[in-house]
Amino acid sequence: MNTIIQFASKLIKNLATNTANDIHKFHGGVHPDGHKYESTTRPIAQLPIPQTLTLPLRQHVGYIPKLKVKVGDYVLKGEMLAEAEGTVSAAIHAPTSGTITAIEEAVIPHPSGLPDMCVTLTPDGKDQWKPLTPIDWKNTAHSELISSLRTSGIVGLGGATFPTHIKLRKDRSSAIHTLIINAAECEPYITCDDMLMRERAEEIIQGIAIAQHLLGAAKVVIGIEDNKPEATQAMAGASQSLTNAVVTTVPTLYPSGDARRLIHLLLGVEVPHHKRSTEVGIQVFNVATVLAIYRYFAFGEPSVSRIVTVTGNVTTPQNFEVLLGTPIPLLMAAAGGAKPDTTHFVMGGPMMGFDLPTLNVPVTKAANCIIAASPALFAPPPPAQPCIRCTRCADACPVNLQPQELYWFAKSDNFEKARDYNLFDCIECGCCTYVCPSNIPLVQYYRYAKSEIIALDKAQEAADLARERNDFRLARIEREKLERAQKHAERAASAKNNEAKPELAETEKTTSNPDAVEAKKAAIAAAVERAKALKLAAANIDAAKTGTDLPVQAESTPDNTLPNIAEAKPDATTSATNEAQAKADKQALIAAAIERAKAQKLAAAQTGATPKNTENLSAKVKAEIDEIEAIRTKAQQMIKSKAPD
Incomplete structure (x- = not known):
């Protein structure tokens, strides 16, 4: 042994x-x-x-x-x-x-x-x-x-x-x-x-x-x-x-x-x-x-x-x-x-x-x-005394820290300074407390400071996360606002382009639809009939003035050959004849108006449109309508001039 x-x-x-x-x-x-x-x-x-x-x-x-x-x-x-x-x-x-x-x-x-x-x-x-x-x-x-x-x-x-x-x-x-x-x-x-x-x-x-x-x-x-x-x-x-x-x-x-x-x-x-x-x-x-x-x-x-x-x-x-x-x-x-x-x-x-x-x-x-x-093994620690700055704690620290500095920072709640002095490198071994002649429980101060710093870091992390979420929310709201503004601008530009080219849009719309093409043709035919009726009425008025027979077709009277009825001065010997002729002219105008109304009703029945829709017809049809309106105005002036005082 x-x-x-x-x-x-x-x-x-x-x-x-x-x-x-x-x-x-x-x-x-x-x-x-x-x-x-x-x-x-x-x-x-x-x-x-x-x-x-x-x-x-x-x-x-x-x-x-x-x-x-x-x-x-x-x-x-x-x-x-x-x-x-x-x-x-x-x-x-x-x-x-x-x-x-x-x-x-x-x-x-x-x-x-x-x-x-x-x-x-x-x-x-x-x-x-x-x-x-x-x-x-x-x-x-x-x-x-x-x-x-x-x-x-x-x-x-x-x-x-x-x-x-x-x-x-x-x-x-x-x-x-x-x-x-x-x-x-x-x-x-x-x-x-x-x-x-x-x-x-x-x-x-x-x-x-x-x-x-x-x-x-x-x-x-x-x-x-x-x-x-x-x-x-x-x-x-x-x-x-x-x-x-x-x-x-x-x-x-x-x-x-x-x-x-x-x-x-x-x-x-x-x-x-x-x-x-x-x-x-x-x-x-x-x-x-x-x-x-x-x-x-x-x-x-x-x-x-x-x-x-x-x-x-x-x-x-x-x-x-x-x-x-x-x-x-x-x-x-x-x-x-x-x-x-x-x-x-x-x-x-x-x-x-x-x-x-x-x-x-x-x-x-x-x-x-x-x-x-037991008290014999672990005697109760005596009351802590003020630090005497003996640096024994620094000599005993195995991590080469400055325990006395960390103690002051922890005691005064100067946590950022304690972090700067590498508080978290402390392994809490208790060597500093063991050698401290002032019986200061140094490790307890370090644990307190660590827990407070950890709590502050968690709170800061939560605050940063909340701020990031709020920033993201504001960015999302701003992005949606810009997207809505862009959509409004695009719709406004599209509406402006449509207003600038209404005839083209209507032409494209009608030419692409066969029913619209037929309706347009019917509207043109009705306008032509109205023009013929107005020309016929004008010719009758002219014939009544000159004493000739009434023409059969309105086209026999040229566009700009109507006589200046306003310059003619009726004499006393022909007043009875003129009165009879005025009645005949009124009847002719009424007949022309009836024909014009029939033509308008025919066009409205075929197209479902009102006379206001004629603004969308071709330029040729518009010119004919303008000519008819001018003839009607002259006819009314002639009737007024022939009427007895």
Whole structure:
């Protein structure tokens, strides 16, 4: 036994020596008390199936999954309860077999303490799996593997809970050349990854091989803090089966487990604040996440359980493998129960975790550690004092920010200035709060400023969208107005052209219609008859003056040969004769008028037009009508001149 321990110590020492020159230290960081030994003296224990399981739908980053079950349904272990909705989402599966007894809001482990939609499952005790199908990941298309992984419900189990299938896609602008396995586990009290590497290193390595295959990465680097010698030894031995894989120890320094800090430690690469690590060809996975990937492809098991560290003010701190949805009081009981002086419970680590609103909440995919807090372990913070501008926070900041400046801007609600000082680069690690001699809760100010900026950005985005819609509406109204004006102008121009050419339009209309042509011919014939009658009347008047016989045809009198009756002066001897002749002339004119009326009626019957329509006749017909009217006027003058005084 001593020989094995000496060999392990020598191996760890050699690994540390061989990789010491490859470590690139980052700025800042702190060394809080680890408190890791308390929960690593016992192996991982299996927690029994509880009486009820409460499964929140919100257990990951992204959209809430869509429910597929209803109250009263019986489900088997591993059966999907809610499917991924949208691109960034993850499915929820039944942790054991049983019946769905409720779908309602319940309090979930969240800093807000607000309830959210949950599915309550009552186990039947059989723990019966649905039919599982392993996946041959070496001989299956990449797209099919990613599509299948989307239904597995696997998310980042290091605490970020980002859907894993998205991180394994190849549709990126940059190819992944290096896969980094985050095994640093730098935050105090948390030991679930440490115990997982000690006991299941072979499965972790096989999961790494699958992730390397899906990403097409040529190199694998496993980063472990130097306070985990047993885990380092186990992973170094198991990684021999991987090609181009190396286990590297990093100094125990918080927050070396942050993805960007770990990339800098292992590769010396500084990822720009406005880019992701994938844009520089690097992808990072937690050890628990790659183990879940292996279990899914090797056995078809979706994400239904995880390892949780139960530590702090409990009787027997330990790591447990528990089903998702297990009530936290059962975890406390399995660890011997919380001691009487326990004041509250923390999910996560003491640096980045949060106080649970109540103990009666379920275990979720993000629950890597539950700490029972007491005044002896976590003393109440003293009252905050004014900032003394000591800049210790700036010295400890691993992101090279100016925490004191950000504090002043956040306190005075100068959010734009805080944004200019790269507030969103803050990883909320708590190093600044840890070293502040004035006990100022700096991280709380940063979280407040971030939430306010996000709210303002959303409001501005909504306002911009409303303005764009209004601008589009006004543009549409103006466009419709211009279109109406253009149509009115076209109709006015068309009407003007029709008024300028009425004869042409009428001629085209009549010539194109056979009935109109016949009507026009009838109107011309009627006009000719009227002209003949008027000429005949004029000839009779002329004959009465000269004493000759009445002519038979009106055409015998030339157009302009009528005598000037006005110049003739009747004498007394012929007055009786003239009176008789005047009566005869009147009768002749009446007869001519009757003939003219008959002709007009005949034309109106054939054409359906009134005499006013004669304005649209040809120029020849108009000339004849004008001539007839002139003859009639002369005839009337002659009659008046012959009438007795």
